[in-house]
Amino acid sequence: MNEQARKKRIIFIAMFFLLALLGAWWWIQQQSLELVDTVWTSGWVLLASIFLPSIFNLRKRLAAFNVGKASTWYAIHVVSGFVAIFFYILHAGFKIPTGAYEILLFTLFALVSVTGIAGYVVQAILPRRMTETGEEIVYEKIPEEIYEIRNSAKSAMLAYTESSGSNLLSKHYDSALRWFFEQPRFYINHVLGGAKAPAWVRSQFEAIRRFASPDSMEHVDEIERLALHKLNVDTHFACQDVMKRWLLVHLPLAVAFLVTVVWHIILVHVYAS
Structure with a gap:
């Protein structure tokens, strides 16, 4: 309603x-x-x-x-x-505008318009994309969230090594998963709503499960759960970061344009009188 x-x-x-x-x-x-x-x-x-x-x-x-x-x-x-x-x-x-001031006024208006339209598209698409993750994540707390995910993944990896006696998971973690858990990844892919990031995670765990010890599979499941959670965190980071950066571009341009408009009005009235 x-x-x-x-x-x-x-x-x-x-x-x-x-x-x-x-x-x-x-x-x-x-x-x-x-x-x-x-x-x-x-x-x-x-x-x-x-x-x-x-x-x-x-x-x-x-x-x-x-x-x-x-x-x-x-x-x-x-x-x-x-x-x-x-x-x-x-x-x-x-x-075509002539003169430095007319060119400045036109350029600022064009930039404000383009960034405004881009912002409308961003505001229409990215919030919906974040909602689809099913999680609500505060932008400022994302570094802390990733830190906790990374530590939990390391603990699960060490628990697997201890229970199975195999270094398979630790090797795969060092060669691929460590890179993923260190910081937000697949920035552009998350902004565009692509499938590259989840496909990459899925391929990593498909490879692990082929050789992992069945008796210690719960640790693999835990790391995969953390990886899927981090995909959601990365989605929120990418989308919120774009929205914040867009505003840092659009707002100063709008202020600069308004200043030039005020000066334009003053000049017009001075010369008209």
């Missing part, structure tokens, strides 16, 4: 902004037919569409106050961002 309500809310917001976009576009076209300079109108409409996405970060800082659902603000952020792209094109026109 909550998911349906969320989708309805997003659709409502999208329809509202679509109607607002069409209304603003019609108004600008009417001014053009009346031979009125539409640069000012499109500029102020563009400023409004730029302002709406920028206040999403302000909402995060006011989370303690009842200022609406985060999903609603996020939907406004995304939809108004796409509206801003439309009005930027309408305001600047389909032309």
Whole structure:
């Protein structure tokens, strides 16, 4: 029910902004037919569409106050961002920018738009991928989690060697599994949702089971369980790391763009007067 309500809310917001976009576009076209300079109108409409996405970060800082659902603000952020792209094109026109300042403004807007769209894709896919692991893992605690997994795997390996009298598992651990348990692995594969990481783990334990002592198989099972758990940890690390790094790129670009927009408005009014 909550998911349906969320989708309805997003659709409502999208329809509202679509109607607002069409209304603003019609108004600008009417001014053009009346031979009125539409640069000012499109500029102020563009400023409004730029302002709406920028206040999403302000909402995060006011989370303690009842200022609406985060999903609603996020939907406004995304939809108004796409509206801003439309009005930027309408305001600047389909032309190559000339002059250092125009190039800077265009470049920053393009980078903010591209990283924003990329962030939308990331936010739509990666949280779902983490949910599919069936585990909830805090990013800051991942190093500690991997440390505990690694120690448990070493203990199980030593227990196997002691109970079976064979160094088969210890050799395989040193040649392959040690590398896997040391730190997060298969970063790109986890981000893209590939099957390389689980296939690698499966192949390692298929090889071990062919030669392992049946009487000490519970230790092999324990290491495999730890390896599968680490796959989930690695998935969370890769997905959360991408989401954090994306924000560190998108947010500074957005701030830099807003600063240039303010300076642009000042220059326009100075020269217009």
